[in-house]
Amino acid sequence: MSLAEEILQLEAALxxxxxxPEILNFxxxxxxxxxxxxxxxxxxxxxxxxxxxxxxxxTQIYQLDxxxxxxxxxxxxxxxxxxxxxxxxxxxxxxxxxMLSRKELAFLEKYYIIKTNxxxxxxxxxxxxxxxxxDHEDHSTSPDTEPEMNKHVFIRALDTIGNCKLPxxxxxxxxxDDIYLLPYSLIKPxxxxxxxxxx
Amino acid sequence: MYTExxxxxxxxxxxxxxLPPYNNILINEISTEITELHGKLLQSLASQNEALTVLQxxxxxxxxxxxxxxxxxxxxxxxTLRVENGPSIPPHYSHQLSGDExxxxxxxxxxxQEYSQKVSSxxxxxxxxxxxxxxxxxxxxxxDIGDIVLPVSGQVTFKKNTSQxxxxxEVAALIRQGVLQQTN
Amino acid sequence: MIxxxxxxxxxxxxxxxxxxxxxxxxxKGAGFLNPxxxxxxxxxxxxxxxxxxLAENMATRELAKIELPKIFGESYLNILEADPRxxxxxxxxxxxxxxxxxxxxxxxxxxxxxxxQKVFVARFVHLYNEITHNSDPKIxxxxxxxxxxxxxxxMKTTREFFDWRExxxxxxxxxxxxxxxxxxxKLK
Numbered sequence: 001m002s003l004a005e006e007i008l009q010l011e012a013a014l015x016x017x018x019x020x021p022e023i024l025n026f027x028x029x030x031x032x033x034x035x036x037x038x039x040x041x042x043x044x045x046x047x048x049x050x051x052x053x054x055x056x057x058x059t060q061i062y063q064l065d066x067x068x069x070x071x072x073x074x075x076x077x078x079x080x081x082x083x084x085x086x087x088x089x090x091x092x093x094x095x096x097x098x099m100l101s102r103k104e105l106a107f108l109e110k111y112y113i114i115k116t117n118x119x120x121x122x123x124x125x126x127x128x129x130x131x132x133x134x135d136h137e138d139h140s141t142s143p144d145t146e147p148e149m150n151k152h153v154f155i156r157a158l159d160t161i162g163n164c165k166l167p168x169x170x171x172x173x174x175x176x177d178d179i180y181l182l183p184y185s186l187i188k189p190x191x192x193x194x195x196x197x198x199x
Numbered sequence: 200m201y202t203e204x205x206x207x208x209x210x211x212x213x214x215x216x217x218l219p220p221y222n223n224i225l226i227n228e229i230s231t232e233i234t235e236l237h238g239k240l241l242q243s244l245a246s247q248n249e250a251l252t253v254l255q256x257x258x259x260x261x262x263x264x265x266x267x268x269x270x271x272x273x274x275x276x277x278x279t280l281r282v283e284n285g286p287s288i289p290p291h292y293s294h295q296l297s298g299d300e301x302x303x304x305x306x307x308x309x310x311x312q313e314y315s316q317k318v319s320s321x322x323x324x325x326x327x328x329x330x331x332x333x334x335x336x337x338x339x340x341x342x343d344i345g346d347i348v349l350p351v352s353g354q355v356t357f358k359k360n361t362s363q364x365x366x367x368x369e370v371a372a373l374i375r376q377g378v379l380q381q382t383n
Numbered sequence: 384m385i386x387x388x389x390x391x392x393x394x395x396x397x398x399x400x401x402x403x404x405x406x407x408x409x410x411k412g413a414g415f416l417n418p419x420x421x422x423x424x425x426x427x428x429x430x431x432x433x434x435x436x437l438a439e440n441m442a443t444r445e446l447a448k449i450e451l452p453k454i455f456g457e458s459y460l461n462i463l464e465a466d467p468r469x470x471x472x473x474x475x476x477x478x479x480x481x482x483x484x485x486x487x488x489x490x491x492x493x494x495x496x497x498x499x500q501k502v503f504v505a506r507f508v509h510l511y512n513e514i515t516h517n518s519d520p521k522i523x524x525x526x527x528x529x530x531x532x533x534x535x536x537x538m539k540t541t542r543e544f545f546d547w548r549e550x551x552x553x554x555x556x557x558x559x560x561x562x563x564x565x566x567x568x569k570l571k
């Protein structure tokens with residue numbers, strides 16, 4: 001069972017997730033495929049009765065290969081989890097939860113509860129009720145409702161885009177395969193149109 | 200000027216490599232200040248002193264933000280500790296924490312494990328934090344921890360100052376904790 | 384007012400920068416903001432120092448006027464531009480560039496920001512050279528918080544790069560706290 005294609009896709013998904021300030025859509029189909037493959041490969045390796053040195057060597061290679069796939073998946077899930085933690089209040093306030101898997105959502109809900117409980121017991125319950133909320137709609141006194149949208153990211157153009165106006169007033173003529181470093185908020189619509197990729 | 204104490208609280212975070220001791224006393228003092236200021240704010244509101252109300256609210260929200268950021272920063276450090284170091288808090292660190300924070304660590308630890316298990320029982324999100332290169336690695340035992348039962352290798356004895364060949368996945372956490380040291 | 388990060392400790396500390404303001408409207412009962420005066424009220428024309436967050440707050444509501452700090456004024460900028468690398472910016476403000484950016488966003492004046500951008504770049508290039516040629520760690524004393532962060536990350540990345548080149552990268556390292564406690568952390 002070859003996972004080559006899925007591994008490439010997973011690597012790309014991981015890379016994108018690492019550079020993007022927002023949380024991206026959970027690649028559920030991809031993850032499911034990889035998890036299923038990992039589980040069946042592990043079962044296969046466990047079932048091999050080792051009778052020769054060659055077999056032992058072979059099994060170890062399979063196991064290491066599997067370990068590396070597990071690492072890749074772990075990294076993807078971990079990266080997302082840490083982002084979810086960092087953006088927890090933002091995601092809850094702005095209702096961006098549709099980017100998360102069901103399991104991540106369950107994690108977020110419990111995480112949100114344990115964190116707010118910590119804040120409440122340590123501090124918020126000691127101050128007047130009117131000022132206890134953290135999820136205030138008022139932007140000037142509560143957590144950001146947007147992650148760092150102006151964070152600069154590297155992009156590669158998948159298609160010729162033509163002239164693009166930059167924040168400092170200049171224009172850039174973006175052609176296919178060009179690489180640029182630009183603010184995320186500027187290029188976000190282009191990602192959605194699948195005209196560029198994050199690198 | 201009502202925000203001196205909360206400024207001091209946030210500044211404390213910079214004085215330590217990991218975390219300074221939890222300053223419960225200062226947080227309680229700030230809470231009292233906020234409550235006091237809140238009372239004054241209601242008075243300004245009643246007397247329609249708009250400018251004063253706005254300034255008092257500003258100070259109040261500023262203090263609140265400082266304390267929350269303080270607590271949040273500490274919570275983040277605990278989360279990182281859990282991922283890098285495993286489910287136990289090193290003793291010299293637990294002295295720096297409040298009871299609520301230790302409780303938070305435990306709850307977070309359980310939450311992390313629960314998520315990991317749900318995705319796949321074959322997956323441990325906190326094992327390899329770097330791409331694995333070898334299946335087996337050589338380690339030197341830095342602390343005498345005696346017999347340990349590992350998931351695949353079974354029972355293994357770790358005696359101080361000995362070297363052994365072990366399965367990387369099972370001991371990655373122990374290496375990060377400083378119990379073992381990789382030698383190859 | 385641009386919010387840069389509710390939870391960000393450095394953002395909060397940068398906001399504490401003392402700024403000179405002049406009150407433009409008497410505010411009854413606000414004397415607590417200027418405890419040294421001992422007055423109950425905050426009187427128009429009072430000149431005093433308050434943290435940046437409060438200064439912006441008051442200026443937005445036209446209760447006070449912000450005076451541009453000396454460190455962003457012409458004479459100091461001239462000194463900086465003469466040789467940006469040797470000046471200890473940390474002495475002026477640990478959050479020099481952040482404060483400059485916030486004031487620029489707020490005052491929309493623009494005159495001081497362009498020379499400062501040049502200063503930042505010059506110092507950054509100097510920092511980069513220091514990092515890649517592994518020089519004297521005493522430089523840290525002159526750096527602002529942001530520059531120090533860049534320096535430390537740069538050193539770490541350089542070290543990791545050399546490790547990777549020599550194939551030492553696969554060695555699992557002890558968590559940072561173990562290293563901190565063993566006191567065996569040395570820059571190679």
